[in-house]
Amino acid sequence: MIPVIIGVSFLIFFIMDLAPGDIVDIKLAEEALTFEEIEQLRETYGLNGSVFTRYFSYMVNFVQGDLGTSLVSGRPVLDSYLEKMPATIVLACASIFVSIMISIPLGVYAAMKRGTFADNASMVFSFLGLSIPNFWLGLMLIIVVALNVPGIPTGGFSKGIASVILPAITVGTGLTATLARTTRSSMLDVLSQDYLRTERAKGHKEIKVIMKYALRNALIPIITIAGGQFAVTLGGAVLTETVFSWPGVGRLIVDAVNSRDVPMAVGCIILKSITIGIVVLIVDLLYAVIDPRIKAQYGKRKRKQA
Amino acid sequence: MQNCSTTNNQSITGKQYVRQSQMRIVMHHLRKNKGAMVGLFIILAIVFVAIFADVIFDYDKDVVGIDISRKLLRPSWEHPFGTDDLGRDILSRILYGSRFSVSVGVVATLIGLGIGVIFGAIAGYYCGIAEDIIMRINDVVSAVPSILMGIVIVSALGATTFNLMLAIGITSVPQFVRITRASVLTVRNQEYIEALHATGISEFRIIAFHVLPNCLSPIIVQATLRIASAIIAASSLSFLGLGVPAPAPEWGSMLSLGRQYVRTASYLTIFPGLAILITVLAFNLLGDGLRDAIDPKLKK
Numbered sequence: 333m334i335p336v337i338i339g340v341s342f343l344i345f346f347i348m349d350l351a352p353g354d355i356v357d358i359k360l361a362e363e364a365l366t367f368e369e370i371e372q373l374r375e376t377y378g379l380n381g382s383v384f385t386r387y388f389s390y391m392v393n394f395v396q397g398d399l400g401t402s403l404v405s406g407r408p409v410l411d412s413y414l415e416k417m418p419a420t421i422v423l424a425c426a427s428i429f430v431s432i433m434i435s436i437p438l439g440v441y442a443a444m445k446r447g448t449f450a451d452n453a454s455m456v457f458s459f460l461g462l463s464i465p466n467f468w469l470g471l472m473l474i475i476v477v478a479l480n481v482p483g484i485p486t487g488g489f490s491k492g493i494a495s496v497i498l499p500a501i502t503v504g505t506g507l508t509a510t511l512a513r514t515t516r517s518s519m520l521d522v523l524s525q526d527y528l529r530t531e532r533a534k535g536h537k538e539i540k541v542i543m544k545y546a547l548r549n550a551l552i553p554i555i556t557i558a559g560g561q562f563a564v565t566l567g568g569a570v571l572t573e574t575v576f577s578w579p580g581v582g583r584l585i586v587d588a589v590n591s592r593d594v595p596m597a598v599g600c601i602i603l604k605s606i607t608i609g610i611v612v613l614i615v616d617l618l619y620a621v622i623d624p625r626i627k628a629q630y631g632k633r634k635r636k637q638a
Numbered sequence: 639m640q641n642c643s644t645t646n647n648q649s650i651t652g653k654q655y656v657r658q659s660q661m662r663i664v665m666h667h668l669r670k671n672k673g674a675m676v677g678l679f680i681i682l683a684i685v686f687v688a689i690f691a692d693v694i695f696d697y698d699k700d701v702v703g704i705d706i707s708r709k710l711l712r713p714s715w716e717h718p719f720g721t722d723d724l725g726r727d728i729l730s731r732i733l734y735g736s737r738f739s740v741s742v743g744v745v746a747t748l749i750g751l752g753i754g755v756i757f758g759a760i761a762g763y764y765c766g767i768a769e770d771i772i773m774r775i776n777d778v779v780s781a782v783p784s785i786l787m788g789i790v791i792v793s794a795l796g797a798t799t800f801n802l803m804l805a806i807g808i809t810s811v812p813q814f815v816r817i818t819r820a821s822v823l824t825v826r827n828q829e830y831i832e833a834l835h836a837t838g839i840s841e842f843r844i845i846a847f848h849v850l851p852n853c854l855s856p857i858i859v860q861a862t863l864r865i866a867s868a869i870i871a872a873s874s875l876s877f878l879g880l881g882v883p884a885p886a887p888e889w890g891s892m893l894s895l896g897r898q899y900v901r902t903a904s905y906l907t908i909f910p911g912l913a914i915l916i917t918v919l920a921f922n923l924l925g926d927g928l929r930d931a932i933d934p935k936l937k938k
Contacts, residue, residue, distance in 0.1 A: 339778030344790060351794040459926075463919035465870050467877055468893060468911035475904045486900075570785050571874055575897070585786060586878060589793045597790070605781050 333609045341394070341602045342387055348594050349383045390595075394602070400595035402588070409599035412584060419489050420580035423503065423573070424565040426496045430504025431511055432558060438508070439515025439554075440547060443523055454512065461509035470502040470575035487577035499576045503569045507561045514557045518550040525549075551622050559615030566611055567604040664855075667931035674927020680920035688736040695730040713905055720905045722895060728906065731887035732913045738888045739917060742803050743869040749807025750868075751861050754814020759845050759853075761815065762822025773819075776812045784809035788871055792880040802881045806871045810864050817860050821853035855932040862925035866918045873914050889914050 393400065399409040435458070442454040478486040478498060485495050522528070523546055531541045570582035577583075581600065588596035620627040668674050687694075705725035713720045719728035761772040779787070784806075791805035825831065826849060834844050873890030875881045882888040889910040896906035 335774065336777055336781050339775070340781050343778060344782065347790050347794050349794075459922060460915075460919070463866065463915055463922050465873055465890075465893075465911060465914045465918070467874060468907070468914065471893065471897060471900060471907045472911065474900055475907065479901060564783055567783060570783075570789070571877065574878065586789060589789050590879075592793075601782065601786060601790070604783070604786070608781070608783075 333613070336609065337602060337605055338391070340605045341391065341598065344598050344601045345387050345390065345594075346383060348589075348597060349386075351592065390598070394599075399599035399603075402593055402596045404588075404591050404593045404596070409596050410603075412596065413581065413600055413603050416579060416581045416584045419578060420566065420569075420573075420582065422489075422496060423499055423569065423578060423580060424562060426500035427503035427507065427565055427569070428558060428562045430500050431507035431561065434504065435508040435512035436515050436547075436554065439512040440519055440542060442512070442516045443519035444542065446520065451516075455516070458509040458512040461505050461512075464506070466502060466506045466569075467571040467575045469505065470498070470572055473498045473502060474575075487575070489579050499569075499572050499578055502572045502575070503565055507558075507565075511554065511557055511561065514553050515550070518553045519546060522546045522550045548622070552619060555615060555618055555622060559612060559618070563608040563611035563615075567608050664928075664931045668927055671927040671930060673923045674931070677920040677923030677925075677927065680916060681924060684736050684740060684917055684920070687733050688740050691734045691737055695734060712903075719909045720903065722892075722903075722906055723899065726887075728892075728909055731892060732889065732910055735887040735889045735892065735910070735913065736917070738799065738882050738886060739869050739872060739914070742799065742806070742872040742882075743865045743917075743921070746803045746806035746868040746872065747810060747861050747864045749803060750810030750864065751814050751857065753807070754811045755818045755850070755857065757811075758815040758818025759822050759850060762819035763826055763841075763845055763849060769819075772815065776815050779808075780812035784871065785874060788875050789878065789880060792875055797880050797883060799882050799886075802872060802875060805875070806868050809871070810868065813860060813864065814857065817856050818853060821856050822849055825849050825852050859925055859929040859932060862921060862928055866921035866925065869914065869918050869921070 390400065397410070399413075401408050402412060405412070438454045438458065442451045445451050474486045478484050483491075483494055484497060485491050487495075489495050528541055528546055531545050532538070536545075567581065569578075569580070570586055572578065573580045573582040574586060581604065585597060585600045585604070587593075588600060668678075708717075708721050708725040709723055717727050717729065719732065721727055722731075757772050757776075761769040782790075787809045788802075788805045791808060792801050795801040795804070831844065831848065834848055872881060873888070873893065876888045876890030877894045879891070879894065881890055884891070892910040893907060896903070896910065899906050
């Protein structure tokens with residue numbers, strides 16, 4: 333994970349460096365500065381030297397927990413990021429909830445009724461979800477719901493649960509498509525196995541067979557996809573946050589990039605990659621909880637090494 | 639490509655019977671897939687409109703021409719989708735916009751495909767250090783969410799149509815690298831490659847003419863599906879103001895304009911979005927159908 337973070341930080345640092353013009357040029361446009369003042373400003377913002385030396389000193393500070401300060405607001409990058417984090421966490425949890433609530437029943441049902449009209453209809457639904465531009469869905473929800481139903485705001489995070497509903501549906505339905513398809517194909521693999529027939533022969537109700545015995549064995553791919561999706565939304569749903577004026581990390585990054593706030597943009601993107609990496613790692617660990625076989629395998633390997 | 643290899647076989651063996659080429663088999667499966675055919679039909683229609691948009695509309699007058707006297711008109715016979723705040727006809731802008739969306743989607747995918755296939759082939763064919771380096775770089779690039787990568791690249795290079803294509807192309811490189819490498823790995827150890835080595839032709843020729851053609855099908859499927867997501871990515875970036883520059887009728891930037899009038903003129907938002915939805919859906923349908931047709935085993 334650490335090499336990836338180093339790579340990502342360098343990549344972002346390097347690309348942002350390609351941009352013509354920096355903060356000093358912007359200041360220069362606003363007020364007339366002497367040559368010495370320009371040089372001094374460049375020095376204080378750390379803009380002198382090659383991209384490699386600047387990157388190196390940036391990373392030395394980064395390791396010590398100093399991500400620099402925003403060129404626009406003058407506040408430490410880490411503080412701004414952590415301040416925006418709660419809103420993004422709320423949105424990520426709510427949208428993954430929406431996604432799971434829709435897609436797992438849909439996928440399981442489609443797999444059970446394989447080849448029927450219901451199966452096709454649910455897959456068409458998930459196909460639509462895959463093809464709808466997310467931000468447009470958000471705008472449509474604003475037009476149809478927020479402007480007609482009192483109490484549901486068109487944006488912001490000031491009205492508690494009511495303000496989460498629309499953004500969560502927007503992000504959630506975008507995730508539904510992939511998750512429902514994964515659930516369906518993973519369930520199809522499991523449903524044809526013999527042990528389910530045994531369970532049925534024991535006289536268990538069909539619903540119990542499906543939900544308890546089949547679904548649990550089909551969970552690994554579902555958790556993988558859902559975990560990845562959760563990780564990405566936790567990094568900030570850029571477009572949905574823009575559409576709903578959501579005070580989250582995604583918008584922070586977009587604003588930073590647009591205003592050429594390099595320390596802010598680089599810092600946020602690195603923090604975002606770290607967040608994603610950690611969540612994916614946790615998901616990997618979850619496998620052991622879901623599937624005792626993986627746990628046993630891992631335990632054995634460990635014993636061998638020792 | 640598949641066609642070629644079959645004709646070669648025929649000339650070598652001199653047999654007269656018509657062998658079913660793989661292309662034919664794929665087309666046969668594809669034709670039976672209703673969804674894919676609908677997708678293909680829609681795509682052809684969109685391409686047709688994109689090509690003849692010039693003939694149907696007067697670009698300067700209808701598409702970018704400003705006429706305040708007819709601003710924000712509701713949909714009517716004269717302007718089926720209404721007009722925007724500068725009096726530009728939404729229908730003509732949407733139809734003209736298909737040029738940008740489709741060309742950005744296709745060119746971006748081709749850029750990603752070109753770079754991705756080259757590096758994927760190198761990684762898959764020459765294992766060892768080259769593979770390690772390429773795959774590590776790949777991990778890094780794919781660790782940045784693609785929308786962010788797009789934002790960063792376009793804002794760094796400047797918001798022009800070509801930079802938009804480049805940015806989206808680069809974000810799709812990792813997928814192509816991965817998929818090309820995976821299929822090259824399955825081919826490289828086959829006996830005919832060994833035989834080619836024995837004939838002494840150059841490695842480049844082996845990779846370009848004998849390895850890659852046999853890896854094409856998953857790459858083609860991936861490319862078709864990538865066009866769909868590239869179109870969404872293009873409109874997303876334009877929506878954020880980082881795409882095709884202002885007066886040009888790009889669907890995403892039309893949406894971002896519509897957003898300001900969401901309360902009063904919702905038709906500004908509804909129609910461009912529908913255009914994106916239909917186009918993306920068409921490419922997804924075709925890609926999905928192609929996947930089933932090329933590898934019927936996958937179809938369950």
